[in-house]
Amino acid sequence: MDEIQSLLQGFAVALTLKNLLFMFVGIVLGVVIGVLPGLGGANGVAILLPLTFTLAQTPGGTTTAIILLSCIYWGALFGGAITSILFNIPGEPWSVATTFDGYPMAQQGRAGEALTASFTASFFGALVAVILITFLSPIIAEFALAFGPPEFFAVYLLTFCAFIGMSKEPPFKTLAAMMLGFALASVGTDTVTGTLRFNFGSMLLLNGFNFLVAVIGLFGIGEILLSLEEGLAFRGARARIDPRVVWQTWKALPRYWATAIRSAAIGCFMGVVPGGATPASFMSYGMAQRFSPDGDKFGTGKVEGVVAPEVANNAAGTSALLPMLTLGVPGSPTAAVLLGGLMIWGLQPGPLLFVEQKEFVWGLIASMYLGNLAGLIVVLTCVPLFAAILRIPFSVIAPIIIVICAIGGYTVNNAIFDVWMIVVFGVIGYAFKKLQYPLAPMVLAIVLGDQAEASFRQAMIMSQGDLSILFSKGLVGGVSALALVMLFWPLISLVVARLRGR
Amino acid sequence: MAKNSGSRPALRYKSAEVAVALIIMAFSALIAVESLRIGARWTADGPQTGYFPLYIALILGAACAVNLVLALRMKPRANRTFVQVGQLKLVLAVLVPAAVFVGVISWTGLYLAAVLFVAFFMHRLGNYPWWKAAAASVATGVVLFLVFEVWFLVPLPKGPIERALGVG
Numbered sequence: 175m176d177e178i179q180s181l182l183q184g185f186a187v188a189l190t191l192k193n194l195l196f197m198f199v200g201i202v203l204g205v206v207i208g209v210l211p212g213l214g215g216a217n218g219v220a221i222l223l224p225l226t227f228t229l230a231q232t233p234g235g236t237t238t239a240i241i242l243l244s245c246i247y248w249g250a251l252f253g254g255a256i257t258s259i260l261f262n263i264p265g266e267p268w269s270v271a272t273t274f275d276g277y278p279m280a281q282q283g284r285a286g287e288a289l290t291a292s293f294t295a296s297f298f299g300a301l302v303a304v305i306l307i308t309f310l311s312p313i314i315a316e317f318a319l320a321f322g323p324p325e326f327f328a329v330y331l332l333t334f335c336a337f338i339g340m341s342k343e344p345p346f347k348t349l350a351a352m353m354l355g356f357a358l359a360s361v362g363t364d365t366v367t368g369t370l371r372f373n374f375g376s377m378l379l380l381n382g383f384n385f386l387v388a389v390i391g392l393f394g395i396g397e398i399l400l401s402l403e404e405g406l407a408f409r410g411a412r413a414r415i416d417p418r419v420v421w422q423t424w425k426a427l428p429r430y431w432a433t434a435i436r437s438a439a440i441g442c443f444m445g446v447v448p449g450g451a452t453p454a455s456f457m458s459y460g461m462a463q464r465f466s467p468d469g470d471k472f473g474t475g476k477v478e479g480v481v482a483p484e485v486a487n488n489a490a491g492t493s494a495l496l497p498m499l500t501l502g503v504p505g506s507p508t509a510a511v512l513l514g515g516l517m518i519w520g521l522q523p524g525p526l527l528f529v530e531q532k533e534f535v536w537g538l539i540a541s542m543y544l545g546n547l548a549g550l551i552v553v554l555t556c557v558p559l560f561a562a563i564l565r566i567p568f569s570v571i572a573p574i575i576i577v578i579c580a581i582g583g584y585t586v587n588n589a590i591f592d593v594w595m596i597v598v599f600g601v602i603g604y605a606f607k608k609l610q611y612p613l614a615p616m617v618l619a620i621v622l623g624d625q626a627e628a629s630f631r632q633a634m635i636m637s638q639g640d641l642s643i644l645f646s647k648g649l650v651g652g653v654s655a656l657a658l659v660m661l662f663w664p665l666i667s668l669v670v671a672r673l674r675g676r
Numbered sequence: 677m678a679k680n681s682g683s684r685p686a687l688r689y690k691s692a693e694v695a696v697a698l699i700i701m702a703f704s705a706l707i708a709v710e711s712l713r714i715g716a717r718w719t720a721d722g723p724q725t726g727y728f729p730l731y732i733a734l735i736l737g738a739a740c741a742v743n744l745v746l747a748l749r750m751k752p753r754a755n756r757t758f759v760q761v762g763q764l765k766l767v768l769a770v771l772v773p774a775a776v777f778v779g780v781i782s783w784t785g786l787y788l789a790a791v792l793f794v795a796f797f798m799h800r801l802g803n804y805p806w807w808k809a810a811a812a813s814v815a816t817g818v819v820l821f822l823v824f825e826v827w828f829l830v831p832l833p834k835g836p837i838e839r840a841l842g843v844g
Contacts, residue, residue, distance in 0.1 A: 364725045371711075630728060
């Protein structure tokens with residue numbers, strides 16, 4: 175049981191006073207970010223990433239920095255549910271399914287019950303995913319040590335094909351958004367040969383488009399513009415959770431064990447294969463509805479309807495870190511930002527991380543257990559406080575968020591040009607969101623573009639330009655084939671359904 | 677703004693879809709042409725710089741062509757309002773000041789620009805009396821300064837005000 179041993183060492187790393195302090199700071203910030211419109215996991219972490227640059231240079235500082243950032247992520251995953259249940263406004267896209275039963279419950283005066291159920295479900299989902307990470311990631315990492323460029327390119331291919339096949343957005347729009355991301359990633363310096371390209375003589379484009387800038391603009395400014403349109407009359411239910419309600423809800427929850435386990439499985443699968451937390455939450459809501467004895471009462475305020483999406487989205491959000499740590503392929507935009515953070519701090523994500531930075535990796539994994547527990551305690555005790563944030567009028571909070579986005583963009587490279595790019599990406603984000611162009615694959619393409627290109631070109635050099643190398647030996651061929659299955663999944667499932675129908 | 681004129685459609689979905697598809701197609705054409713210019717062929721030491729981006733640009737162009745056709749074949753019933761005049765006005769009422777805010781940062785420094793932006797926003801869009809807006813925005817500026825310059829040691833652009841106060 176090497177993993178247990180490593181994990182215990184990880185706890186020793188994570189359990190310092192400084193790390194625990196940053197853990198709580200991260201959780202609280204994360205919940206605030208999850209509650210505020212326009213700030214979410216991805217751009218919240220992106221904005222705060224520059225603050226960790228100096229922190230990461232101190233000894234052991236990278237661990238503290240990743241604990242801070244990952245806890246912001248956990249906090250955001252927890253926090254998204256608060257606004258969904260109390261205000262019927264999903265703070266995060268993955269909390270949309272939580273509104274279906276959560277908001278009716280709040281209207282019936284059962285807000286405390288709904289919140290307790292959702293937080294506990296979130297915790298359960300995250301816990302399952304962390305256990306999965308603990309035991310599966312060393313195996314995958316060891317396996318991946320033997321990967322060469324073709325294998326890595328096949329994994330990238332799988333990632334991006336999964337996006338097209340699994341997302342609920344129109345496939346050609348997903349493809350377009352993704353390719354746009356790759357095109358933007360190729361601007362600047364060619365990482366393989368070091369030559370300049372697509373900068374059109376401009377010094378400003380020398381370093382290309384930074385993905386942090388894109389994330390802050392697309393998710394931050396874009397979201398603010400969207401919220402503006404919908405008009406912002408926040409009319410929320412009162413929230414207080416007293417211990418008695420918590421206890422009663424907890425007593426009732428074990429009844430939904432089947433839903434919880436099913437949703438956790440869906441979540442973990444969708445997180446590892448980057449389908450993402452949002453489709454995972456919808457899918458498990460749908461499944462719970464189909465399998466539940468009172469499925470037809472879903473949408474009127476059933477606890478089970480809150481449990482299913484919340485377990486799934488936290489499981490997906492957390493397990494998205496598994497491929498990020500082991501393969502260097504993030505499963506969600508926020509995981510992508512964390513990956514970018516690792517690279518900026520000078521760590522190379524991927525299988526070698528488990529060999530060279532054991533302390534860092536296991537410290538992070540241990541902090542996932544602690545962080546989620548801390549998150550559960552913080553959200554259960556502080557809900558009224560967080561709900562009060564939404565009572566601050568939008569005309570006060572919106573300009574402050576825009577200013578913070580601008581600061582976040584500036585600090586990436588200390589360049590005003592990046593702040594302009596945030597405004598531009600904001601408009602793109604607004605238009606894309608409205609037209610159902612998904613933003614997640616675009617962000618992932620911007621992050622992974624250089625590496626995907628490098629591994630593709632190295633693979634092509636190995637095979638003298640023959641694409642069939644991707645389908646040659648066992649492993650590459652297997653992953654590539656799986657990628658194609660994912661890509662054509664909607665068609666395949668259609669055919670299967672037709673055949674069954676006969 | 678009057679209620680009736682505000683709910684008039686400023687743009688419908690079809691036009692929006694077509695416009696976005698065309699813009700991205702133009703971008704993909706730009707990348708493709710530039711890829712060919714810097715070399716997208718295969719040389720003795722492997723693929724040239726434009727090799728990978730050319731493929732990306734071609735796929736991007738093709739995907740947008742499909743989206744364009746889908747948009748043009750959109751049924752009239754599906755061609756709902758993309759954005760209403762009133763909504764568009766609201767969005768622009770935020771976007772334009774935000775752009776001005778970014779524009780003046782290099783002159784005034786970030787903090788002064790932020791204070792002015794928050795004050796303007798609160799006064800104009802939130803209908804707060806000017807003294808409330810001023811107090812809240814100055815407080816925001818001071819808090820931002822403390823967080824970034826003092827606690828996290830992240831230097832942000834500064835202007836004449838900070839220099840006059842001796843903190844720039």
